Amino acid sequence: MFDAKSLLDQFLGGAGGQTANRQGSGGQRGGGDDLMSRGRDFLTSQGGGLAVGSIAGLLLGSKSGRKIGKKAVTYGGMALVAGLAYKAYQNYKTGQGQDQGAAPAAGSPSQAPIPLEPPKGTGFHPEEVPGGANTMAVTLLSAMIAAAKADGHIDADEQRRIFDKIDEAGLDSEAKAFLMDELRSPLDLDKIVSSASTPEVAAEIYAVSRLAIDPDHAAEKAYLQMLAARLNLDAGLVDEIEIAVREAEEA
Template sequence: MFDPKSLLDQFLGGQGGPRGNQSGRGNQGNQGIGDFLRGAGGGAVAGSLAALLLGSKAGREIGGEALKLGGMAAVGALAYKAWRDWQAGNPPPAPQEAARQAATRMLPAPSGTPFNPSTESARQSLARSLLRAMIAATKADGHVDAQEQARIFAEMDRMALSSEDKAFVMDELRANLDVDAVARGATTPEQAAEIYAASLLAVTVDSAAERGYLAMLAARLGLDDALVAHLHGTVAAATGEKVPVAP
């Protein structure tokens, strides 16, 4: 059975990742997405998958306090922090604030909130939406063309992925890039922020195509410009990168 949360936790690493679970996937420990993109650690299945999806792109590595949460919990924590700061009327973090914020204790999103649903079915639904958002973001600059898809599918056949995992990834890769489909995964404004945060983690925002895609996604999700700036700054703090200019 397809387990979106398990696949997402492996994709991002961390304490939320599966440890000796029934899917047969290995222990990824506290590694972040950057480790996976470089193929580091324990033959991580999702690491190989992430590297395939992003090709030669560098990817983003979750660090600081967010790394301690790991997996789906890290995405929720990042979106929750940006949301709280935005609602409090705080200014978005400047580039020089990134290192300080990365060392600030990252609070997990409270259980039972849209950032961290309390029921298993709701968590799985959100995880599916976050996975779809991340895969879509990797396609934004057009590097995952038909030839690249064929290579990815051939490599996937050699991975210890379940048939359901493979089917999900293949369907998402084959689908036309559809920002509206990604945006429909948000059932609340809070989840809209989380979907945007997940999308930011999947790209380096270093091309006009990526910036354009993120601008469209923010608009479709109905995100306030100030909230978008907070999300960019919070993700930059967690990845140790300069704050990219919000689209």
């Protein structure tokens, strides 16, 4: 099995706070906080060149809204997704027990930062995910790629460009095969939903899908709405995930 956790870190721009501006894929420019620019900076610092960052940029697009803040990007991909899903879930549960519209109490989960690592025993800790952390990383990568397909920008020409970048990236054969298979296969919501073995995993799948895309087009909005419905996520929890994602973008 390839190191899916490391690949997820690269996709989510785990750049350790590096902020250099770089030219994005396809000639589009991304700022220092751009999720894909962070990924490219990380790979350069590790001697990996720009290839995997370019793959991620092609897969997820280069919209200015796809950003993660300077602080949040230091978490690492899996830790970030687990942390924001955990915080969203805690806020959702707290909100169920208070009057609608009431201001959050001091010290409440809504005022706490996204945790670097969800507590053990919560179902969000990487060591407690069914199948282990690497299997979970595969699930999250698949969810991100599926979300990227929602707006239809990955056509046959774009696939060929991505395949060329995969060949340049220095990935091992299993990682290459995984990415190519995910790209070649049609969007399969059933596959993504079937990976949600627990409510916590369902929340993380939705969270990483939302991180991958900005719902500013009808197709993307429809995809996220359908995904939430198929994952049986309550509307209140979806709202809290949206708030947590925005916090990650701003932190």
